Amino acid sequence: MGSTERSTMHAMHDSRYEQLVQAVVDYAIYMLDPGGHVVSWNAGAQRIKGWRAEEVIGKHFSLFFTEEDCAEGKPDWLLQRALSTGVAQDEGWRMRKDGTRFWALTAMDVIRASDGEIIGLAKITRDITDRREAAQQLDAMRAQLFQAQKLEALGQLSGGVAHDFNNLLTIIIGSARLALNSRDPQRVRRLLEHVLDAGERGTQMTQQLLSFARQKALKTARIQLPALTDSIRLLIGQALPRGVELQIRFDDDLRDVEVDGGQLQMVLLNLIFNARDAVGEEGVIELLASNCRFDGEVEDLHGDFVRLDISDNGHGIDAKVLPRIFEPFFTTKAFGKGTGLGLSQVYGFAKQSNGAVRVSSTPGQGTCMTLYLPAFEPAPVSPH
Numbered sequence: 001m002g003s004t005e006r007s008t009m010h011a012m013h014d015s016r017y018e019q020l021v022q023a024v025v026d027y028a029i030y031m032l033d034p035g036g037h038v039v040s041w042n043a044g045a046q047r048i049k050g051w052r053a054e055e056v057i058g059k060h061f062s063l064f065f066t067e068e069d070c071a072e073g074k075p076d077w078l079l080q081r082a083l084s085t086g087v088a089q090d091e092g093w094r095m096r097k098d099g100t101r102f103w104a105l106t107a108m109d110v111i112r113a114s115d116g117e118i119i120g121l122a123k124i125t126r127d128i129t130d131r132r133e134a135a136q137q138l139d140a141m142r143a144q145l146f147q148a149q150k151l152e153a154l155g156q157l158s159g160g161v162a163h164d165f166n167n168l169l170t171i172i173i174g175s176a177r178l179a180l181n182s183r184d185p186q187r188v189r190r191l192l193e194h195v196l197d198a199g200e201r202g203t204q205m206t207q208q209l210l211s212f213a214r215q216k217a218l219k220t221a222r223i224q225l226p227a228l229t230d231s232i233r234l235l236i237g238q239a240l241p242r243g244v245e246l247q248i249r250f251d252d253d254l255r256d257v258e259v260d261g262g263q264l265q266m267v268l269l270n271l272i273f274n275a276r277d278a279v280g281e282e283g284v285i286e287l288l289a290s291n292c293r294f295d296g297e298v299e300d301l302h303g304d305f306v307r308l309d310i311s312d313n314g315h316g317i318d319a320k321v322l323p324r325i326f327e328p329f330f331t332t333k334a335f336g337k338g339t340g341l342g343l344s345q346v347y348g349f350a351k352q353s354n355g356a357v358r359v360s361s362t363p364g365q366g367t368c369m370t371l372y373l374p375a376f377e378p379a380p381v382s383p384h
Contacts, residue, residue: 028125031111034118036061036079048127050097061123064094066101082108082121094125103129171198220353222376223261225289225306226250232268239273243282246272250289255375257306259353264373267346271310271369274343278314278367286311291375299356304375311368317361325359346371 028045030038037060041053049056049064056063062075069075069092082088087109094104106125113119172195179191229248240246257264268287275285288309294301317325326347346369350357354374361367 026126028123030123032061032079032108032121032123034083034120036075036121039120045125048096048102048125049094055097064125066093066095069093078108079121082110083118086110091128102127103132165202168198168202171195220258220260223257223259223264225254225257225308228261228265229268229287232265232272236269236272240276240285241281244276244279244285245283246285246287248287251291253291254289255291255304255306257373258376259355259373260349263349263353267349267371268308268310270343270346274369275310275312275314275367278312278316280314283313292372294372298358298372301356301372304377305355305372306375308371308373309368310371311366313366316363316365316367317359318363322359322361326357 026044028048029042030045031040033039037058038056039058041051041056045056046052060075061079062070065075074090074092078088078090087107089108090104090106092104093101094106095101104125105128106123108124109122110118111120111122175191175194175198179188179195182188182191229250233246233248236246272285272287279285286309288311290307292305292307294303294305296302326343347357350371350373356372358370358372359367360370
């Protein structure tokens with residue numbers, strides 16, 4: 001093939017490539033010179049950003065950034081990152097010609113000549129404002145669901161709490177009456193100590209309930225499982241029938257986890273209440289915790305995790321039902337006995353926490369729900 005034919009082929013290739021780029025309207029695709037100035041502009045860029053090609057070619061690409069980002073030097077930082085590493089990606093607010101903002105997902109790649117010299121950069125921008133708003137609405141719905149589940153759990157706890165408070169008030173009133181009628185200072189002191197002890201236990205229970213019911217922003221933090229499960233024991237109170245035993249066993253070297261503590265407390269209560277319903281008036285519920293490490297064996301999890309097993313010796317779950325238990329609003333309980341949202345919340349919490357949940361069950365023998373939660377990793381100490 002001669003040089004003229006090769007030149008013709010290159011020209012045809014470049015022309016077709018230009019036609020392809022210009023045909024794309026869902027993405028802004030344009031070129032920058034090494035200094036960050038616009039040298040090409042496609043139809044998608046005009047549709048998304050509002051400027052025509054003749055209005056932006058030759059202008060610096062910082063034109064598309066907000067005043068805040070420009071003041072912080074973000075355009076230059078992204079440009080230098082791309083020039084030094086070959087690529088730069090970003091997500092944030094960008095400006096249209098009419099002054100409105102849109103949430104953009106952007107990528108910038110270096111283009112080199114055959115000799116390796118940088119001749120420019122390819123810039124691709126996508127408007128994902130709708131996707132961001134949908135994600136924010138989903139987060140808001142999750143928060144509302146979480147609070148609704150709290151209220152449902154409080155309803156289940158209320159009977160046991162009322163029973164516990166009645167016992168504490170009986171101690172307080174009885175001890176106070178005996179103290180009033182006693183002339184023995186030592187006995188009066190012992191009775192007052194009983195009053196004080198019962199009052200402090202009531203205060204602790206009230207604080208736990210208020211802390212549990214309070215609407216708080218969801219946030220990930222380092223959580224010590226023994227302390228959290230102690231609060232669950234206190235909250236459950238009389239919610240478990242007398243014939244149902246709750247056994248809690250943790251490994252001595254158990255790692256802390258990195259999750260939202262309020263959500264984890266809610267999840268454990270949901271699972272314990274489900275186990276209670278499965279065993280009826282008599283049975284055993286076990287809460288076990290141990291450390292584990294994965295290299296992709298469980299749902300492609302990698303790293304250190306804490307395994308939480310909540311098991312019971314109840315009636316179990318039918319194999320036909322098992323695949324559907326995490327579906328929202330699916331429930332096998334009688335009407336009015338459950339919303340069908342508890343296990344879907346467990347599933348959502350596990351996924352949102354970068355963990356996993358699994359279930360195993362044998363009809364007539366019992367069920368085990370297993371949560372895998374990421375172990376807390378201390379931040380590396382920077383050398384001085």
